[in-house]
Amino acid sequence: MTSAPVPGSPADCPAQRRSGGIRRSVGMKDVAALAGVSPKTVSNVINGVVPVATATRERVREAIRLLDYRPNTSARNLRRGRTGMVGLILPELDVPYFAELARCFLEAAEGRFTLLIEQTLGERAREEAVLDALGAQVVDGIVLSPLNLRASELAVRLRDMPVVLIGERPSEGLTDHVAVDNVRAARDAVEHLLGLGRRRVAAIGAQPDAGVGTPLLRLTGYREALRAAGLPEQPELECETPGYHRQDGASAMAALLDGGEPFDAVFCFNDALALGAQRVLHERGIRVPEDVAVVGFDDVDESRFSVPSLSSVSPDKDAIAREALSLLQRRIEDPAAPVREAVIGHRLRVRESTSGRTVRGGR
Known part of the structure:
Protein backbone atom coordinates (compact mmCIF):
# COMPACT_ATOMS: atom_id res chain seq x y z
CA MET A 1 0.00 0.00 0.00
CA THR A 2 1.40 3.39 -1.01
CA SER A 3 1.07 6.18 1.53
CA ALA A 4 0.02 9.66 0.44
CA PRO A 5 2.80 12.23 0.12
CA VAL A 6 3.30 14.44 3.13
CA PRO A 7 2.30 18.05 2.40
CA GLY A 8 5.44 20.10 1.93
CA SER A 9 7.59 17.08 1.06
CA PRO A 10 9.51 16.75 -2.24
CA ALA A 11 7.05 14.04 -3.30
CA ASP A 12 4.25 16.59 -3.05
CA CYS A 13 5.27 18.28 -6.30
CA PRO A 14 2.88 19.45 -9.06
CA ALA A 15 3.20 16.22 -11.07
CA GLN A 16 2.22 14.00 -8.12
CA ARG A 17 -0.59 16.28 -7.04
CA ARG A 18 -2.10 16.40 -10.52
CA SER A 19 -1.85 12.64 -11.09
CA GLY A 20 -4.95 12.05 -8.98
CA GLY A 21 -6.98 14.37 -11.18
CA ILE A 22 -7.54 17.08 -8.56
CA ARG A 23 -4.98 19.76 -7.80
CA ARG A 24 -4.69 20.31 -4.06
CA SER A 25 -4.41 23.96 -3.10
CA VAL A 26 -0.89 24.81 -1.99
CA GLY A 27 -0.40 27.37 0.73
CA MET A 28 2.44 29.37 2.17
CA LYS A 29 2.80 26.86 5.00
CA ASP A 30 3.51 24.11 2.46
CA VAL A 31 6.27 26.19 0.91
CA ALA A 32 7.70 26.96 4.34
CA ALA A 33 7.72 23.25 5.29
CA LEU A 34 9.51 22.21 2.11
CA ALA A 35 12.06 25.03 2.40
CA GLY A 36 12.59 24.45 6.11
CA VAL A 37 11.74 28.03 7.06
CA SER A 38 8.87 29.89 8.70
CA PRO A 39 5.83 31.15 6.75
CA LYS A 40 6.98 34.67 7.64
CA THR A 41 10.27 34.07 5.82
CA VAL A 42 8.35 32.87 2.76
CA SER A 43 6.28 36.06 2.92
CA ASN A 44 9.45 38.16 3.16
CA VAL A 45 10.90 36.46 0.08
CA ILE A 46 7.70 36.97 -1.92
CA ASN A 47 7.19 40.58 -0.89
CA GLY A 48 10.84 41.58 -0.98
CA VAL A 49 10.53 44.19 1.78
CA VAL A 50 12.66 42.50 4.46
CA PRO A 51 16.13 41.30 3.35
CA VAL A 52 16.56 37.51 3.35
CA ALA A 53 19.89 35.65 3.16
CA THR A 54 20.73 34.58 -0.41
CA ALA A 55 20.84 30.84 0.36
CA THR A 56 17.52 30.99 2.21
CA ARG A 57 15.91 33.06 -0.53
CA GLU A 58 16.98 30.56 -3.21
CA ARG A 59 15.70 27.64 -1.11
CA VAL A 60 12.31 29.32 -0.78
CA ARG A 61 12.15 30.10 -4.50
CA GLU A 62 12.97 26.48 -5.33
CA ALA A 63 10.19 25.32 -3.02
CA ILE A 64 7.79 27.73 -4.72
CA ARG A 65 8.80 26.30 -8.08
CA LEU A 66 8.50 22.66 -7.00
CA LEU A 67 5.10 23.19 -5.44
CA ASP A 68 3.90 25.51 -8.21
CA TYR A 69 2.79 27.92 -5.48
CA ARG A 70 0.94 30.99 -6.66
CA PRO A 71 0.23 33.70 -4.09
CA ASN A 72 -3.36 34.89 -4.12
CA THR A 73 -2.40 38.50 -4.66
CA SER A 74 -5.91 39.49 -5.73
CA ALA A 75 -7.44 38.43 -2.41
CA ARG A 76 -4.59 39.97 -0.47
CA ASN A 77 -4.86 43.28 -2.28
CA LEU A 78 -8.65 43.30 -1.94
CA ARG A 79 -8.31 42.95 1.82
CA ARG A 80 -5.88 45.86 1.84
CA GLY A 81 -7.92 48.04 -0.48
CA ARG A 82 -5.25 47.97 -3.21
CA THR A 83 -5.02 47.06 -6.86
CA ASP A 181 26.72 58.17 -8.81
CA ASN A 182 27.02 59.59 -12.31
CA VAL A 183 29.85 61.97 -11.47
CA ARG A 184 31.98 59.16 -10.04
CA ALA A 185 31.05 56.78 -12.84
CA ALA A 186 31.94 59.30 -15.56
CA ARG A 187 35.19 60.09 -13.81
CA ASP A 188 36.05 56.38 -13.70
CA ALA A 189 35.48 56.13 -17.46
CA VAL A 190 37.69 59.09 -18.28
CA GLU A 191 40.39 58.03 -15.81
CA HIS A 192 40.48 54.70 -17.64
CA LEU A 193 41.18 56.54 -20.91
CA LEU A 194 43.82 58.73 -19.29
CA GLY A 195 45.42 55.63 -17.77
CA LEU A 196 45.96 54.36 -21.31
CA GLY A 197 48.09 57.43 -22.03
CA ARG A 198 45.38 59.36 -23.89
CA ARG A 199 45.53 63.10 -23.31
CA ARG A 200 43.06 64.64 -25.74
CA VAL A 201 39.76 63.17 -24.56
CA ALA A 202 36.58 64.36 -26.25
CA ALA A 203 33.16 64.22 -24.60
CA ILE A 204 29.95 63.55 -26.54
CA GLY A 205 26.58 64.14 -24.89
CA ALA A 206 26.71 67.54 -23.21
CA GLN A 207 23.48 69.49 -23.47
CA PRO A 208 22.64 73.16 -22.97
CA ASP A 209 20.39 73.99 -20.03
CA ALA A 210 20.66 70.43 -18.73
CA GLY A 211 19.98 71.52 -15.15
CA VAL A 212 21.18 68.84 -12.76
CA GLY A 213 20.34 65.88 -14.96
CA THR A 214 22.45 63.23 -16.64
CA PRO A 215 24.36 65.50 -19.08
CA LEU A 216 25.62 67.88 -16.40
CA LEU A 217 26.57 65.13 -13.94
CA ARG A 218 28.54 63.15 -16.53
CA LEU A 219 30.15 66.30 -17.87
CA THR A 220 31.18 67.16 -14.32
CA GLY A 221 32.82 63.76 -13.86
CA TYR A 222 34.62 64.15 -17.20
CA ARG A 223 36.05 67.53 -16.18
CA GLU A 224 37.01 66.30 -12.71
CA ALA A 225 39.07 63.48 -14.24
CA LEU A 226 40.94 65.93 -16.47
CA ARG A 227 41.72 68.24 -13.57
CA ALA A 228 42.85 65.35 -11.35
CA ALA A 229 45.30 64.35 -14.08
CA GLY A 230 46.70 67.87 -14.25
CA LEU A 231 45.13 68.54 -17.65
CA PRO A 232 43.25 71.69 -18.61
CA GLU A 233 39.59 71.55 -19.49
CA GLN A 234 39.09 71.16 -23.22
CA PRO A 235 35.84 72.95 -24.14
CA GLU A 236 36.65 72.60 -27.83
CA LEU A 237 36.28 68.83 -27.37
CA GLU A 238 32.97 68.98 -25.47
CA CYS A 239 30.34 68.16 -28.05
CA GLU A 240 26.66 68.86 -27.40
CA THR A 241 23.93 66.56 -28.72
CA PRO A 242 20.17 67.16 -29.01
CA GLY A 243 19.44 63.62 -27.82
CA TYR A 244 21.07 60.37 -26.78
CA HIS A 245 20.49 58.26 -29.91
CA ARG A 246 22.91 56.64 -32.35
CA GLN A 247 22.40 59.35 -34.97
CA ASP A 248 23.24 62.01 -32.39
CA GLY A 249 26.52 60.25 -31.67
CA ALA A 250 27.29 59.89 -35.37
CA SER A 251 26.59 63.58 -36.04
CA ALA A 252 28.68 64.65 -33.06
CA MET A 253 31.65 62.54 -34.12
CA ALA A 254 31.46 63.92 -37.68
CA ALA A 255 31.44 67.45 -36.26
CA LEU A 256 34.47 66.70 -34.07
CA LEU A 257 36.43 65.27 -36.97
CA ASP A 258 35.46 68.11 -39.31
CA GLY A 259 36.38 70.67 -36.65
CA GLY A 260 40.07 69.81 -36.94
CA GLU A 261 40.83 69.62 -33.21
CA PRO A 262 43.00 66.55 -32.53
CA PHE A 263 41.80 63.96 -30.03
CA ASP A 264 42.84 60.41 -29.19
CA ALA A 265 39.90 59.25 -27.08
CA VAL A 266 36.21 59.96 -26.59
CA PHE A 267 33.87 59.49 -23.65
CA CYS A 268 30.25 59.18 -24.77
CA PHE A 269 27.49 59.82 -22.24
CA ASN A 270 25.63 56.66 -23.26
CA ASP A 271 26.23 53.58 -25.40
CA ALA A 272 23.93 54.68 -28.23
CA LEU A 273 26.04 57.79 -28.71
CA ALA A 274 29.20 55.68 -28.61
CA LEU A 275 27.93 53.21 -31.19
CA GLY A 276 27.01 56.04 -33.55
CA ALA A 277 30.42 57.64 -33.00
CA GLN A 278 32.25 54.36 -33.66
CA ARG A 279 30.41 53.97 -36.96
CA VAL A 280 31.65 57.34 -38.21
CA LEU A 281 35.20 56.59 -37.07
CA HIS A 282 35.06 53.37 -39.07
CA GLU A 283 33.71 55.16 -42.14
CA ARG A 284 36.52 57.73 -41.93
CA GLY A 285 39.18 55.04 -41.71
CA ILE A 286 40.09 55.87 -38.09
CA ARG A 287 41.01 52.79 -36.06
CA VAL A 288 39.44 52.02 -32.68
CA PRO A 289 41.21 51.88 -30.29
CA GLU A 290 44.60 52.36 -32.01
CA ASP A 291 43.84 55.92 -33.15
CA VAL A 292 40.88 56.79 -30.93
CA ALA A 293 39.75 54.87 -27.84
CA VAL A 294 36.01 54.93 -27.07
CA VAL A 295 34.07 54.45 -23.83
CA GLY A 296 30.29 54.49 -23.46
CA PHE A 297 27.88 54.41 -20.55
CA ASP A 298 25.02 51.98 -19.66
CA ASP A 299 26.53 48.63 -20.76
CA VAL A 300 23.57 47.65 -22.94
CA ASP A 301 23.63 44.21 -24.56
CA GLU A 302 24.46 45.72 -27.94
CA SER A 303 27.79 47.01 -26.62
CA ARG A 304 29.11 43.45 -26.27
CA PHE A 305 28.41 42.63 -29.92
CA SER A 306 29.59 45.75 -31.73
CA VAL A 307 32.84 45.60 -33.70
CA PRO A 308 34.96 46.43 -31.84
CA SER A 309 33.05 45.60 -28.66
CA LEU A 310 32.43 48.69 -26.58
CA SER A 311 33.98 49.48 -23.21
CA SER A 312 31.20 50.89 -21.05
CA VAL A 313 30.23 51.99 -17.56
CA SER A 314 27.85 49.34 -16.24
CA PRO A 315 25.26 50.48 -13.69
CA ASP A 316 23.64 47.61 -11.81
Missing part, protein backbone atom coordinates in the same frame (compact mmCIF):
# COMPACT_ATOMS: atom_id res chain seq x y z
CA GLY A 84 -1.67 45.25 -6.79
CA MET A 85 -0.57 47.38 -9.76
CA VAL A 86 2.20 49.97 -9.91
CA GLY A 87 3.17 52.32 -12.68
CA LEU A 88 6.64 52.40 -14.23
CA ILE A 89 7.17 55.61 -16.19
CA LEU A 90 10.26 55.84 -18.39
CA PRO A 91 11.36 58.40 -21.00
CA GLU A 92 11.88 56.25 -24.11
CA LEU A 93 11.35 52.52 -24.39
CA ASP A 94 13.20 52.31 -27.71
CA VAL A 95 16.41 53.51 -26.02
CA PRO A 96 18.26 50.27 -25.17
CA TYR A 97 19.05 51.28 -21.59
CA PHE A 98 15.41 51.94 -20.71
CA ALA A 99 14.24 48.81 -22.56
CA GLU A 100 16.67 46.70 -20.52
CA LEU A 101 15.74 48.53 -17.32
CA ALA A 102 12.04 47.84 -17.97
CA ARG A 103 12.86 44.13 -18.32
CA CYS A 104 14.69 44.23 -14.97
CA PHE A 105 11.64 45.82 -13.35
CA LEU A 106 9.35 43.16 -14.80
CA GLU A 107 11.56 40.44 -13.35
CA ALA A 108 11.83 42.16 -9.96
CA ALA A 109 8.05 42.72 -9.81
CA GLU A 110 7.15 39.09 -10.48
CA GLY A 111 4.96 37.76 -7.69
CA ARG A 112 4.76 41.21 -6.06
CA PHE A 113 3.19 43.71 -8.46
CA THR A 114 1.65 43.97 -11.88
CA LEU A 115 3.45 46.69 -13.82
CA LEU A 116 1.81 49.28 -16.04
CA ILE A 117 4.62 50.67 -18.19
CA GLU A 118 4.31 54.09 -19.81
CA GLN A 119 6.74 56.29 -21.72
CA THR A 120 6.90 60.08 -21.77
CA LEU A 121 9.34 60.65 -24.67
CA GLY A 122 11.08 63.04 -22.31
CA GLU A 123 8.35 65.66 -22.82
CA ARG A 124 7.00 67.66 -19.91
CA ALA A 125 3.40 67.59 -21.13
CA ARG A 126 3.49 63.80 -21.46
CA GLU A 127 5.06 63.42 -18.01
CA GLU A 128 2.17 65.43 -16.57
CA ALA A 129 -0.50 63.57 -18.56
CA VAL A 130 0.78 60.10 -17.62
CA LEU A 131 1.08 61.03 -13.96
CA ASP A 132 -2.45 62.44 -13.93
CA ALA A 133 -3.82 59.25 -15.50
CA LEU A 134 -1.99 56.83 -13.21
CA GLY A 135 -2.41 59.05 -10.17
CA ALA A 136 -6.20 58.75 -10.31
CA GLN A 137 -6.02 55.71 -7.99
CA VAL A 138 -5.49 53.26 -10.85
CA VAL A 139 -2.21 52.10 -9.27
CA ASP A 140 -0.91 51.71 -5.73
CA GLY A 141 2.32 53.59 -6.47
CA ILE A 142 4.61 54.90 -9.18
CA VAL A 143 8.27 54.52 -10.13
CA LEU A 144 9.25 57.45 -12.32
CA SER A 145 12.31 58.55 -14.29
CA PRO A 146 11.52 62.23 -14.90
CA LEU A 147 13.42 64.47 -17.29
CA ASN A 148 11.48 67.68 -16.73
CA LEU A 149 9.30 67.66 -13.63
CA ARG A 150 10.97 68.49 -10.34
CA ALA A 151 10.28 66.57 -7.14
CA SER A 152 8.44 69.56 -5.65
CA GLU A 153 6.09 69.59 -8.65
CA LEU A 154 5.53 65.85 -8.32
CA ALA A 155 4.71 66.22 -4.64
CA VAL A 156 1.95 68.70 -5.46
CA ARG A 157 0.61 66.79 -8.45
CA LEU A 158 0.51 63.34 -6.84
CA ARG A 159 -0.22 64.33 -3.25
CA ASP A 160 -0.74 61.03 -1.39
CA MET A 161 0.43 58.67 -4.16
CA PRO A 162 3.57 56.69 -3.15
CA VAL A 163 6.37 57.60 -5.58
CA VAL A 164 9.97 56.52 -6.07
CA LEU A 165 12.21 58.49 -8.42
CA ILE A 166 14.94 56.79 -10.44
CA GLY A 167 17.61 58.57 -12.42
CA GLU A 168 19.40 61.83 -11.98
CA ARG A 169 16.66 64.33 -11.14
CA PRO A 170 17.13 65.22 -7.44
CA SER A 171 14.45 64.16 -4.97
CA GLU A 172 14.86 67.40 -2.98
CA GLY A 173 14.34 65.27 0.13
CA LEU A 174 10.66 64.89 -0.74
CA THR A 175 10.51 61.34 -2.03
CA ASP A 176 12.51 58.11 -2.17
CA HIS A 177 15.18 58.15 -4.86
CA VAL A 178 17.35 55.50 -6.52
CA ALA A 179 20.29 56.55 -8.68
CA VAL A 180 23.85 55.85 -9.77
CA LYS A 317 20.24 47.71 -13.54
CA ASP A 318 18.91 44.70 -11.62
CA ALA A 319 19.78 46.40 -8.34
CA ILE A 320 18.08 49.62 -9.47
CA ALA A 321 14.85 47.73 -10.14
CA ARG A 322 14.97 45.70 -6.92
CA GLU A 323 15.74 48.71 -4.73
CA ALA A 324 13.15 50.96 -6.36
CA LEU A 325 10.36 48.39 -5.96
CA SER A 326 11.40 47.61 -2.39
CA LEU A 327 11.31 51.30 -1.52
CA LEU A 328 7.95 51.66 -3.23
CA GLN A 329 6.47 48.73 -1.35
CA ARG A 330 7.84 50.16 1.88
CA ARG A 331 6.23 53.50 1.06
CA ILE A 332 2.90 51.83 0.25
CA GLU A 333 2.97 49.92 3.54
CA ASP A 334 4.11 52.92 5.59
CA PRO A 335 3.44 56.33 3.99
CA ALA A 336 5.15 58.04 6.94
CA ALA A 337 8.44 56.13 6.58
CA PRO A 338 11.58 58.33 6.36
CA VAL A 339 12.65 59.28 2.85
CA ARG A 340 15.58 57.22 1.56
CA GLU A 341 18.22 58.05 -1.03
CA ALA A 342 19.77 54.87 -2.47
CA VAL A 343 22.97 54.97 -4.53
CA ILE A 344 23.47 51.91 -6.72
CA GLY A 345 26.91 50.63 -7.63
CA HIS A 346 28.59 50.56 -11.02
CA ARG A 347 31.67 49.09 -12.67
CA LEU A 348 33.64 49.66 -15.85
CA ARG A 349 33.44 46.89 -18.44
CA VAL A 350 36.67 47.04 -20.43
CA ARG A 351 36.33 45.69 -23.96
CA GLU A 352 37.99 46.02 -27.36
CA SER A 353 37.22 49.71 -27.94
CA THR A 354 39.86 50.60 -25.35
CA SER A 355 41.83 47.40 -24.77
CA GLY A 356 42.30 46.40 -28.41
CA ARG A 357 41.66 42.77 -27.53
CA THR A 358 38.72 40.50 -26.88
CA VAL A 359 37.78 40.29 -23.20
CA ARG A 360 37.23 36.66 -22.18
CA GLY A 361 33.65 36.00 -21.20
CA GLY A 362 32.42 39.00 -23.15
CA ARG A 363 31.69 41.01 -20.02
